[in-house]
Amino acid sequence: MTETMRAVVYNEVGRRPGIREVAVPDCPPGGALVRVEATGVCRSDWHAWRGHDPVPLPMIPGHEFAGVVAEVGPQVVGFVPGDRVTAPFVNGCGHCEWCLRGDAQVCPNQTQPGFTRAGSFAEYVVVTAADTNLVALPDAVSTDAAASLGCRFATAFRALTSVARVRPGDEVAVFGCGGVGLSAVMIATALGATVTAVDVSDAALERARELGATHNIRPAGGGALEQSVILATNGGAHVIDALGSASTAASAVRSLRRRGTHVQVGLMLGDNATAPLPWDRVIAWELTVAGSHGMSARDYPQMLGMIADGRLDPARLIGSTTDLGGAIDALVAMDAPQPASPGITIARP
Incomplete structure (x- = not known):
């Protein structure tokens, strides 16, 4: 040595x-x-x-x-x-x-x-x-x-499989199509979900489409984002927020279907760490708001198996x-x- x-x-x-x-x-x-x-x-x-x-x-x-x-x-x-x-x-x-x-x-x-x-x-x-x-x-x-697995991909995998518990046929919206978000698009598609990608970058949205997203949404102002997601997902989705900002988190929660799940994986730093959420909607619609922080080694075999057999x-x-x-x-x-x-x-x- x-x-x-x-x-x-x-x-x-x-x-x-x-x-x-x-x-x-x-x-x-x-x-x-x-x-x-x-x-x-x-x-x-x-x-x-x-x-x-x-x-x-x-x-x-x-x-x-x-x-x-x-x-x-x-x-x-x-x-x-x-x-x-x-x-x-x-x-x-x-x-x-x-x-x-x-x-x-x-x-x-x-x-x-x-x-x-x-x-x-x-x-x-x-x-x-x-x-x-x-x-x-x-x-x-x-x-x-x-x-590429240790942070972005594994975080997205556990958020979808263990936290959101995505099943075939579910509607999933991914807010933010960077490394975590694109990983989430690929994984949700492999799990049989219908995926809507949300990002401000046309190039990121095109990459999301290549990885399996069936709907792409570029945010606009005035609350139109949530309505666009709800329309694209037939009444709302399970949501992965891979960006991490106060406005994105609030929009993501308002884009959920009744009894839907919001999983926060994008880091909420600085002032965003104490961002408010629409708790009236959370209660009335029985929404789940959860965080997801990486993935332990114990949970890797399922992910590696899907990679080894070509699904991911x-x-x-x-x-x-x-x-x-x-x-x-x-x-x-x-x-x-x-x-x-x-x-x-x-x-x-």
């Missing part, structure tokens, strides 16, 4: 990161050291770098990755060096009541690479509590595709591949409005 590695590091909020030689992290007794073969560049990384989601500094960003186990701690029983693996962006502690129930995504003692500790924009990354958090990759799932193809969401320098460029480029839907950027350290 080399003693140093190349990694993307930022020391100040908003200052362009650089590539540095840093120490390879130690492998914890119950954890694993993973050699990163591919890592996704996610808007959540940008939020942290910009200070919207404060992290300790200096920080190595990156939380979506796939690679090969380089070393395991003496307490690990389920994995050995050489295993192809990925992991959720939330690493549960492995011991609390939530982890023992399989709900590591809400572990009160969780750590997150790229947010609470060094992330995957590097040659190596640590996964804590490896027997709880590592996921073995089937041969049928490529490394690049697996690197996350590789279609990949827009480009690059190196660590390109990951920095992609991160910084998120400062500007994205005029098109270029897809997920995957960096290979």
Whole structure:
């Protein structure tokens, strides 16, 4: 094992990161050291770098990755060096009541690479509590595709399957067609739902159509958005809000059918964290409003099975591949409005 590695590091909020030689992290007794073969560049990384989601500094960003186990701690029983693996962006502690129930995504003692500790924009990354958090990759799932799963795709998958419990024939509206939203369009379509995509970008809507959306809606003012969604979905939908703003969340709730479900997956940061909702509608129509925060390793087999048998193809969401320098460029480029839907950027350290 080399003693140093190349990694993307930022020391100040908003200052362009650089590539540095840093120490390879130690492998914890119950954890694993993973050699990163591919890592996704996610808007959540940008939020942290910009200070919207404060992290300790200096920080190595990156939380979506796939690679090969380089070393395991003496307490690990389920994995050995050489295993192809990925992991959720939330690493549960492995011991609390939530982890023992399989709900590591809400572990009160969780750590997150790229947010609470060094992330995957590097040659190596640590996964804590490896027997709880590592996921073995089937041969049928490529490394690049697996690197797109840890945040956006897995979050959308659990939001649809475990929270909204989407069934064939359901009407689903996806608000916001970035990485999470497009993942949701693909997954909802594979589950047999009829999907309506909502976004301000014509390019994003066209991409949503390619991935299975049957209706595309570009928001207009004056309450027309909710009426458009209700009309397109034959009386209202189950809704995934993949954007994260006060106005979008309120519109999404007003677009639900009676006894419908609103699942908030887009981060609600700053003033949006305390956004009001139309609670009169929630009560009168018996609506469900739920959050969804990633997905634990326990729930990966169903998703990986659908990828392996061809029902899901996350590789279609990949827009480009690059190196660590390109990951920095992609991160910084998120400062500007994205005029098109270029897809997920995957960096290979």
